[in-house]
Amino acid sequence: MSDKTWKTQELLDICSPNLTDEAAVYVASVRSKIDRILFIKDRFTTSVNQPLKISSSKFSNTQIEVEIYIESLASNLHSLTDVLGQIINVIILKPLLPSEKHLSSETVTIKKVTTQLAKLTLDSVKRTYADEIIHAVDNLDKSNEFSYISGFMNTIKHRRLLNTTFYLKKDNGSLIDLGFKLDAFEYKGNSFPQKWCKTIVIQDREKIIDLIFDIGNSINNYCRAIFIMNV
Numbered sequence: 001m002s003d004k005t006w007k008t009q010e011l012l013d014i015c016s017p018n019l020t021d022e023a024a025v026y027v028a029s030v031r032s033k034i035d036r037i038l039f040i041k042d043r044f045t046t047s048v049n050q051p052l053k054i055s056s057s058k059f060s061n062t063q064i065e066v067e068i069y070i071e072s073l074a075s076n077l078h079s080l081t082d083v084l085g086q087i088i089n090v091i092i093l094k095p096l097l098p099s100e101k102h103l104s105s106e107t108v109t110i111k112k113v114t115t116q117l118a119k120l121t122l123d124s125v126k127r128t129y130a131d132e133i134i135h136a137v138d139n140l141d142k143s144n145e146f147s148y149i150s151g152f153m154n155t156i157k158h159r160r161l162l163n164t165t166f167y168l169k170k171d172n173g174s175l176i177d178l179g180f181k182l183d184a185f186e187y188k189g190n191s192f193p194q195k196w197c198k199t200i201v202i203q204d205r206e207k208i209i210d211l212i213f214d215i216g217n218s219i220n221n222y223c224r225a226i227f228i229m230n231v
Contacts, residue, residue, distance in 0.1 A: 002206055006216035014220070014227040015091045026086045030216075033076045033083065037205060040073045044201045066180050067163070070197055071156065077208050078153045081140065084215050085110035088117070088133065092222060096120055110137055125229065129222035136218040140211040145204040148195065151187035165194070 008027045012020055085108045093113055094102055097120075103112060114137045117130050140146050165181050180197045 002210055004210045004213045006213040007220060008216065011087075011091070011216070011220050011223060015223045016095060019091055019094070023087060023090045026083050026090065029083045030080065030087075033080050034209070036076050037073060037209070040069050040076075041201055041205060043069060044198075063180065066197055070182065070200060073201065073205065074149050074152050077146075077149050077205065080208075080212050081110045081137075081146075082108065084137075084212065084219075085113045087219060088113045091219065092130070092133070093117065096122070111141075114138075125225055126222070129218070129225050132218040132221060133215065136211070136215040140208070140215060143207065143211060145207045146211065147190070148192055148200075148204065149208065151185070151190060151192055152182070155185050155187050 008030060012024055012027060015023060086105060088110070089103050089105070089108050093116055097116075103116070114134050118134055120130070122130055163183050165183060181194045182197060182200070184194045185192050
């Protein structure tokens, strides 16, 4: 991962005390998902001591293992956005809306909460920081890396599994160095080409988490501004 961080404990420290318990559940979920993502990355860099022979049972098992790890990695990356939507809903939207307009946790998506946030009439300070959150979410949503993960997850959820193809390439003897590519696929009229599993695990994972942290830091900035205004 890059050097970018998100101070999740600071968020809990500066948000309204009556929201802390509910928000803490979702903050813990973010931490757990990040831990799972890093665990999978570490598994990919675990040494593979024996050479793999095509068509052997060990090769087949390794291919299945790679596919399972990729699916789990993608699932955790994709679901982080909805957890962020829950955090925005609890910490920012609920204090701004009458109770009858609160979004229930069962219906929350990050798109719904940012759409709601964009519609609100806010003072200049709140609007500035709310727009920062919306901008950060847009940056994630429009990124090539997250578009691929989103298309991948919706494809395997609604239609089929995506298989891997093996290319005769092996560098340093770890799962991440094996020559597996995810097959090309289409989703909602968009074509996604074959992609190296290594690219997803290293570059794409890092870029998406950085964009997730940008959203988290924009939430912190909003809450810090409100905290200072109320001191």
